Amino acid sequence: MLSSRTSGAAVPNRLSPPLRSAALLLLVACDAKVQPEPPVALRGDAPTVAPAAPALRRLTQPQYAATVTHLFGDGMVLPSSLEPDTAIDGLVAVGAAATSISPVGVEQYEEAAYTLAEQVLADPDRTAAVVGCAPATEGCLRTFVTTFGRRAWRRSLTTDEVDRVVAVGESASATVGAPDAGVLYAMALLLQSPAFLYRDELGEVDPDAADGARRYTSVEMATRLSFLLWNGPPDDTLLDAAEAGALVTDAGLGTEVDRMLADDRSRDGVRAFFTEMLELADLDTLNKDPTLFTHMSPEVGPSAREETLLGIEAIVFGEEDWRSFYTTRRTFLDPVLASLYDVRSPTREGFAEATLPDDGLRAGFLGQASFLALQAHPTSSSATLRGAFLRDVLLCQAIPAPPADVDTSIPEADATSPTLRQRIETHLSDPTCAGCHQLTDPIGLGLENFDGLGTTRLTENGGTIDASGDLDGADFGGPVALGAALAEHPRIGPCLTETLYRYATARTVTDGESDLVDWHAAGFEEAGFHVKALLTDIATSPGFRRVGALDTEEAR
């Protein structure tokens, strides 16, 4: 909810970003020793789960956009703003299952609906493709509402629903005296209905279970799958399979998951997940002082995001070990980033694969500007922000909120303490600070060879930077070794598993599910840390297919 940045779209709601921002602080109540967890044994059958109650999920802005492309094709223009997404616990997916649509949002969705409908009807080719019949012909409106409605609402409409939408369209057609108006207002209604704006996955009693356990219906599974794997709506094949009941069977579900992961749209899905997890949407509003950072330009943030996402795609769809994300010298650069990284650009425009120098300071995600610039201040780096991000996001080790009433000044640089390590020594020597700062600062200081934008440096204010340290017992001498230590950290696999599980289920892991999440983590490791295998495992997980009863306590 509170963000130190001025993000237009994704609004971080969890405490972490502002608290990491506010976290140049004395932290208390931390156990400074983080015990690496023991490796998980080879897994057996999936543990039983106590599923949580369902929650309506709002379409996020990217999902709305993907839906528009699905329904109308490329090249549609949306209004400048839609209800913003709000991250909760670091994920927009979780926020979309908890936040409400505001009055302004209602207004924006209305405007969007008419904007889209107008564009369709202004273009004869698009009208033919979307409407499928000439609006003036008998029965066209009903055909349109039935077929377009199914694609828009991601399920078949009931006869009653079709009748109601058709009635609104017919009335508009008569008032305006033009059959096009019937289509326009029917479309506008379909695009403002809660069946469009929310995913109403409420579940049903599983007829095959003896104990009245509930599951998501086959049709609900279609939207769960498509938004998880594609971050967009189901295609006709998936809807057909869903309405034939295939997605409540193991075989039918497996077939569709395999098909969907082989489809190019799964790249959108993977990008969406990592964009949320790594907070990459914030790169649109990167806030850096260009007088201090001469490489700063409006292109740096978006370029840095693209570098990270292309690298992730290469690992995930090349079926490589996920942990190489933290160690690889292979990356993807455009001229903007090549200049920032002081390497030769592999291309004159766009992005191309590049190999960073073997003896350089930069390797893996910890050497990427998307992380280094975002987890820093407008005019300086921040060991605490970077260290806290590693703990919180990459290792799923929550750092407690810093106390409120403390003086948090960091001394200014002078001849005796030119480097950040020296200036924030208090964090580690004062026992009230050290508890938590020992978790964040020593690893963040391992990245001090990168300034607040991500440019390399060996000295700061004339003092040589010491980037050595240890990560939970693994010594490192600098950023590349820190990345290698992180890749080997026993929490890396379990944390990605837990984050993806939360993303898929749009909520925090419940007490009844932690064994299941551990089980998925074991599977991820057994699969050689292949993310596609993890996606398949979670998409077919009992935790993803089962649902609890509606929470109807207290009167509505």
Added chain:
Amino acid sequence: MSWRTRFHLQGRPVGRRTLLRGLLGGAVVTVGLPPLEAFLDLTRAAGATCGGVIPRRFGLFFWGNGNRPEQWLPVGEGETWELSEELAPLAGVKDKITIVSGMSVKTGNFTPHTSGVAGLLTGAAEILSGGSMTFARASIDQHIAGIIGTDTIYSSLQTTASGATGLSHNGPNSRNPPESSPYALFERVFGAGFRLPGEEGVVDPSLGLRRSVLDAVMTDVATLKARVGRADALRLEQHLDGVRELEQRLARLQEDPADLEACALPDEPLPDYPDLDGRPQLSARSRAMCDLLAMTLACDQTRVFGHWFSDPVSDLLYDGATAGHHSLTHNEGGDQPEVNDIAVQVMEEFAYLVEKLASIPEAEGTLLDNCVVLATSEVSEGRTHSVNDMPIVLAGGACGALRTGYHYRSYTQENVSKVMLTVVRAMDIPDATYGEGDGEVSDGLSEIEA
């Protein structure tokens, strides 16, 4: 290419003015509507008006990261006081404002910035769940808007000068995002459908059709609401409120506007306020927003606004600053001259808003006289995150309900909810209490009530 680049960077937004005309342009008919009914409309919420005709208005001007308390505190008290260094920009309106100092947030200060803003704006402790925080109750602007905002085109308008997230809340996880583009606000309020007093009405059949669509949407929302769990039912109720408000707005667009002398079409703002040398044009954007907000009040388009100059924890780069605002509050040494300078810059922008409201004549006085604008922040001293001695300025007398030209100093760290209760009552809302738990009060601050 990302979804954002695909969809959001394709030139100017399509305004509603340009919509629908393609199909319906030929159907526009000019008809005069009876003005009297609409005029009476203005007086319908009798309790919320002063002098029987002029409405009372509430505004919130919020900035992040507090101030430098020593340089903020005025010298002197009561009616005899002098503006401090940070309040100096308000010199031109000193007799129209009241400073309240020494008040405390009583709902706890567990997490920096967030505890303070929740306690301040809602009178209740924040809700912490997992790693996230939200408000437990509606923020003060929405509490007021729920009562005095029901008769206007917009129940409230939320704006920002900085791309702030804003913290106007209808309830938990129900935030009202502010408009960050002056041009978009202009289009929204003064674009298609807006009429000046006395301007002939046009019968636009699209309004009726849009209303019938919204009626059908409301039916759909209500149907879904009956099928879902408790938490979702609350979310859908809020959705329903939004649809209902939009539907009523379209109905009101068909009524004649009230005869408000000062209502005029504002100048069209610039389409964009790009950063200059990496620094946001905070002043220019804030002033453009405030010009528009003043006219939305003068034209009675809304009676409640929130202007989120910046967010809590904002790390914006201000003119002349060597680091982001939040970073400076923690890292600047000594008496923090840069932090102090930013506080002055913020008050210059608040002064602009107050002077703008004071420049618009209304009834026997000015628009400002019939408003109260509360300027405040989530902490007092940013460096320590203190929620004692909160910065509070009240501008305008709320139709004579509030004293002005006054400095009230509390020496007992009184509950800041007292100020909120006084403000609520100044809107002629007869609430018995404000806040809950440790934040609850049943007495206002009688010293600042007229």
